[in-house]
Amino acid sequence: MAAQRKRLNTATLVLLPFWAVVLAAYVGTMLWTVQISFTASKLLPVDEYVGFAQYERLFGSTRWSVSMQNAVIFGVLFIGGALVLGFLLAVVLDQRVRFENTLRTVFLYPYAMSFIVTGLIWQWLMNPGLGIQKAVRDWGFTSFDFAWAVDRDMAIYALVLAGLWQASGLVMALMLAGLRGVDEEIWKASRIDGIPAWRVYLFVIVPMLRPLIVTAVVLLAISVVKAFDLVVALTNGGPGISSDMPAKFVMDNLFTRQNIGLATAAATVMLITVAAVLVPWIYTEYFRKARVGGTA
């Protein structure tokens, strides 16, 4: 018993530096952000409190509402698309394809590359004068339109496409691992019952893969939050403000417009939005799993 207590103390002790770092770095900086957002700070933070004035300005700004809309469009299409594409790729790869390991690595390569490189490559592929559009038009399909990155209405979808290219392989790798774990008996039983394969996938396999799907959504959500890099490299928020994202809004107000108060207000809204949507969801997912006794 005494030994047990000593162990526990050692464990707590080892965790102390870690806790100190985490609390100071994460919680401390977030609270600081919130504090600045209630001040009239311009170039440097000041202590002149103005209540919710910065938030009123923020929600009155067209650019901010466009950014938020784009974030939602990107998030929904990117996560949904990557899940569907990744799952389909995994189903194909699960049919005992030759050189599967090599192929799996090829599918994963884009994810190992930074969003910056991804953005640049796609900026080029979607360049109206040089890229895919030009090549396909020269082959005779003159109405082919792929210059999405410079098209006001399509720029946000250009971001989605590049994101899908980057992340689908990741979902594929996760789902493939799940499909490998599916019991052969399920396929035998469904064959005997004459159930078509697509129905088995949709109604039996997908529910079984739920924990992996949760993991995939978490990883994709992290990418959505990080999408700043992709925006900067691919469209830089343009044309105009058509593909602006909240992170870019914050950066511009911080660095080029010297408007720290507004930038922190926007950052605070982002923090609260993400926390409000994701945290309860993750917790229920994991607690549900803990109750049924599954593992990741």
Add this chain to the structure above:
Amino acid sequence: MARKVTTGRKIGTTIFAWFVGLVIFFPILWTFLTSFKTELQAISIPPVFVGFDWTLENYRTIQTQSNYFHFMANSIYLSLGSTALGLIFAIPAAWAMAFSPTRRTKDVLLWMLSTKMLPAVGVLIPIYLLFVRFGLLDSRLGLIVVLFLINLPILVWMLYTYFKEIPGEILEAARMDGASLSKEITQVLAPMAVPGIASTVLLNVILSWNEAFWTLNLTTSNAAPLTAFIASFSSPQGNFYAKLSAASMLAIAPILIVGWFSQKQLVRGLTFGAVK
């Protein structure tokens, strides 16, 4: 196990899968090919695939004109530095969580991982102000600390999933035989933990290597790594596509090559340990 399929169907799906693989790989391949073209050939219409005069000119230009190795050195320095610093904190933490779990260990892990999903801009301003105050802007030390902080949750999580697989009985046996805590760690735990630590390191190096948000915002030239270098090519009017391709290749080549030789670790790392 996968379901049984006929040979004909297998050939069909193999061809299809490889076709999709080629489509996905095409942008990387195209960048690779373009990096060996002249600027004129790079924008020639119709595009040429392999029938051009291969040249190393772009790589030479990049090395001489843009001080490529300075950025490269920074990338190596930052990714290895932040990983080393991270391990110092993460190994004891993950060890404690895996072998002396308390009631709240799982919650703590989840809470930590959830910070990863919060937008980085939420803490950028305070960190930027701190950097200004302490003169850390554009310093490698400052960036190492930031990269260490943002990747710490992932390091702990990854190491935790690996440490969980080490049977606790072995540690107990060592304890029974009178091994001290330091002996327990260095002689019993470490040898079993090395593979896990290796792929955690691989993941963390890749993440730090690719990190653009913080490196773009907190550096200008002195401490700027490859991501900043590549981003500097991204002006819309920039027509130096061959050079840009060469620069991109130089930036991703280490990852592609290391990834190829450690495919298993890469898959496990990138999926946060979910794929064994």
